[in-house]
Amino acid sequence: MSSPSPFVRPGWVPQVPPGSRILVTGATGGLGRALVAMLLEGPDCVIGAHGAGTVFDSEDRRVLPLRRPFAGEADCIAVVEDFRLRAGGLDALVCLSGGLHFSGHWKDMPEALWEKDIDVNLNQPFFLARAAMAAMKVQGSGGRILLNGTESALHGGSAMSFPYAIAKRGTECLVQGLAREGAADGILVNGVRFGYIASGFHQRWHAKTAAQMAERAQLVPLKRGGDPAEAAALMIWLLSDWSRFVTGQMVALTGGDWL
Ligand SMILES: NC(=O)c1ccc[n+]([C@@H]2O[C@H](COP(=O)([O-])OP(=O)(O)OC[C@H]3O[C@@H](n4cnc5c(N)ncnc54)[C@H](OP(=O)(O)O)[C@@H]3O)[C@@H](O)[C@H]2O)c1
Numbered sequence: 024m025s026s027p028s029p030f031v032r033p034g035w036v037p038q039v040p041p042g043s044r045i046l047v048t049g050a051t052g053g054l055g056r057a058l059v060a061m062l063l064e065g066p067d068c069v070i071g072a073h074g075a076g077t078v079f080d081s082e083d084r085r086v087l088p089l090r091r092p093f094a095g096e097a098d099c100i101a102v103v104e105d106f107r108l109r110a111g112g113l114d115a116l117v118c119l120s121g122g123l124h125f126s127g128h129w130k131d132m133p134e135a136l137w138e139k140d141i142d143v144n145l146n147q148p149f150f151l152a153r154a155a156m157a158a159m160k161v162q163g164s165g166g167r168i169l170l171n172g173t174e175s176a177l178h179g180g181s182a183m184s185f186p187y188a189i190a191k192r193g194t195e196c197l198v199q200g201l202a203r204e205g206a207a208d209g210i211l212v213n214g215v216r217f218g219y220i221a222s223g224f225h226q227r228w229h230a231k232t233a234a235q236m237a238e239r240a241q242l243v244p245l246k247r248g249g250d251p252a253e254a255a256a257l258m259i260w261l262l263s264d265w266s267r268f269v270t271g272q273m274v275a276l277t278g279g280d281w282l
Contacts, residue, residue: 059081072086124136144187177192198272220253248278
């Protein structure tokens, strides 16, 4: 007799398993806020909402605001450990922290800004994921790790986002290597390769105007930027039992961009 299907339940929607303890870095960003909001609509869970300079403002008792700028591996380990101890364990890490530090052509980029791009978009996900996987292995109940990438990285980025794209392409390699390492312990590692999502990211890092945003949206086959809630829905699917046979994959959310 097979066990009951995890899909047959009221509402027929992907949800994180009840009681999940989920650390979200970049929770203060556009995509992070959308994810936390959607998680709070689902079953009871504990959410570590991490921001670098911003404190995640929430009165919901399920949200543990964590703020700590990352300056290296020790900070990444400290955030994972802080959350794990406060939440009583760690079932999932969602790494959404990221940024772009230079708006000019890469030929003119100062070394310090190259390093910042690589640090937040590649070094940090590596150190965060490594710390999370080590904690999940000791805990012994499996887990989920979700990283992020960008569709433009598959095409060499643009002149203005070349180092960022290199770092994001690196996270795709992380997803594959970590998935191989985690599989024996039931730790599934995946990523979302975002296209153009209207999360505030482009205004924040590249000071894009409304007119530039509208022009960019016209390049997307579906003629719009993605909604952060659409990104949250995909991430929740990847954290739910609906995706329990999926690991080592980057799932594209692009509206057909770059086709
Ligand atoms: N939106 C898109 O179209 C798109 C496309 C491809 C990939 N992505 C990726 O998706 C992720 C989330 O994007 P988003 O749209 O939500 O961006 P966002 O609104 O700019 O949010 C960025 C988040 O990263 C945090 N952060 C920035 N620098 C950090 C640092 N040095 N250390 C730790 N945390 C840092 C920010 O914290 P504070 O607010 O506290 O500074 C914020 O929570 C990013 O990694 C981004 O690269 C987005």
